[in-house]
Amino acid sequence: MQLGEGVEWALHCCSVLALVPAGRTLSAARLAEFHGVPGAYLAKHLQALAQAGVIHSVPGRKGGYRLARPAADITLLEVIDALEGGGPVFRCTEIRRRGPARVAASEYRNPCAIDRAMQRAEEAWRAELGRMTLGDLLQELSVSVSPVAIRKTATWFEEAMR
């Protein structure tokens, strides 16, 4: 089991979009260029983010993408769920109700103990991701990224915003 590559791209793109000035946008092509990834495929993931209400898309010539809300109001969990569908990682198919030891449906009042344990673990995962917002991420980036890289990013931004 592993998350799709698009999750990494989406998280990086969102952290970049958080730097876009209010009222401006950044196109999918620019985002792809910045991260060195295929633009056509990245567009597909950005589309999913837009449909989930994480980012806002602006059509037309001066169009592009921007965050749909302030960075502090967007959790990492939202970004991931937007791409992966948000369904449960572990799907209980109730195999306990199959085979020779099955009993009447009314006997299965309690939920499957295995499913419960898995959901508990999954909830811990989601809680951790739901605790952290893009705002937190930006703050962490501002202190952990080297000044050289920050300067270079700022320069690229001026070019891209022109």
Place this chain on the structure above:
Amino acid sequence: MQLGEGVEWALHCCSVLALVPAGRTLSAARLAEFHGVPGAYLAKHLQALAQAGVIHSVPGRKGGYRLARPAADITLLEVIDALEGGGPVFRCTEIRRRGPARVAASEYRNPCAIDRAMQRAEEAWRAELGRMTLGDLLQELSVSVSPVAIRKTATWFEEAMR
């Protein structure tokens, strides 16, 4: 992202194998019959569990499978890692080092903040699964499963052990 179907099967099989008397085994065919799943495919997953040292395989005519250790010493995490490979769910491909804003490799001393956040969440998931053992699961099952189902399972076991 979702776990393979085999994870559910493996967890149920392990909880059944925990009921096997010491010195005895249960064949893959019996386990498949009990859960109503294709035996040939289940065998593949049991094989993975055996290679990971979770269960012990006995070849030959009176062969089969049994737990490699006491149920209280086997965590749910071990079972899942045995099937899914144990690798990280989120793989950081360091895309920050690509594109026009990249800088010299020596500037990337700090680990990627996005990767850190994802690993933290993943660790919460693994911790929760590592906390629970098959022994805990059995105890929970003994009180949550209906007496009728327990009796029916016991009857099937007597037949299978013959």
Place this chain on the structure above:
DNA sequence: GTCCCTATACTCGGATAGCAAGTGTCCGAGTATAGGCGG
């Protein structure tokens, strides 16, 4: 009657197809700009 040998039945183990989902790419619909034309 006892021991040994052989054929058998049943087990695990790895090698082999089929299929769904993720990966990657393309072209069409829509909009703000820029330039030219008319008043």
Place this chain on the structure above:
DNA sequence: CCGCCTATACTCGGACACTTGCTATCCGAGTATAGGGAC
């Protein structure tokens, strides 16, 4: 000189191929049993 109209360039959005990994199955290698034969 000013306003309007049209052609253009650039954007997002969904429809279309390809590849990887999960799903499913089979047959071969190995071992304990059971039966028969020899002593």
